[in-house]
Structures are given as C-alpha cells and as structure tokens.
Amino acid sequence: MENNNLEKLIEELKAVTPLKKTTEVGDIVLVVSENPQLLLYGLVGSIERDPSKQDEWWNIGLTFLTVPLQNVVWTLRTAQMTGQEIFTMGGEKRFVQAVSIGIAGNEDPKRTPPEPKKSSPKGTLKRVK
Numbered sequence: 001m002e003n004n005n006l007e008k009l010i011e012e013l014k015a016v017t018p019l020k021k022t023t024e025v026g027d028i029v030l031v032v033s034e035n036p037q038l039l040l041y042g043l044v045g046s047i048e049r050d051p052s053k054q055d056e057w058w059n060i061g062l063t064f065l066t067v068p069l070q071n072v073v074w075t076l077r078t079a080q081m082t083g084q085e086i087f088t089m090g091g092e093k094r095f096v097q098a099v100s101i102g103i104a105g106n107e108d109p110k111r112t113p114p115e116p117k118k119s120s121p122k123g124t125l126k127r128v129k
Helices: 005-016
Strands: 028-033 038-049 057-064 070-077 087-089 092-099
Touching: 005 028, 005 092, 028 057, 038 092, 070 087
Parallel strands: none
Antiparallel strands: 028 038, 028 092, 038 057, 057 070, 087 092
16 A cells, blocks of 8 residues: 555545444454555454553454454554554554444444334235236
C-alpha cells in the first residue's frame, strides 16, 4: 500500500462499517495492517494494564478470526485500541477499532436503530385463479 492508501481504506471502512468508540473484552475488532496487507476481524479476549509503563498502556489479548485462529497480545494505548489513531508496529502501520454488531448489550448507543418495518394489513393478498 502506498503512504495514504491505508488512510483512504480506513475512511472507506468507517463509512460502511458500524464502529464503536470504546473497546471492551468480548468485542469484535476490525484490524487493518499495511504490511503485510491484512483486513481481518479479531475477538478481544483480555485487556490488562501494562504495569511496566508509566503512561496508560494496555496489553490487549486478541484472537484473529482466521484459519487457523491466531492468538496475539498487543500493547496499545487507549487511542490506538479504539480507532482514534493509526499506529505502527515494527515500522508498519496498523489500525484497530471495535465493531458494533448489534448483539444485545453490544450496541453503540449513538447509532440510530432502523425504523421497524410495518407489516401489511391482513387481506391484501388476492387469490388468482
């Protein structure tokens, strides 16, 4: 990917993917990587404060939903694990943000739910002979 292609891709993904402003254990996150070029989902298994650092850094346990499943632990700041900033690992750009998939208790309260569909009244079907 060229320098700005990752940023463009992330903007396009944000336009079509319902994303959360927070990341919690049990969330599904969208993971985008510049090199290797990856676009995948991961499950957040743990979030623990990294006591070895002065600032607020977190050890995030992720299971990448690939075949086979891959377990990793990334050490990120809050802004990095919530999609507020693109970060680098080993000199390569990465992006992580939780996805709002609409499961009870996992909705984004700022996202407006769709209007319920109105059912058609009884008797609108006509018998064809």
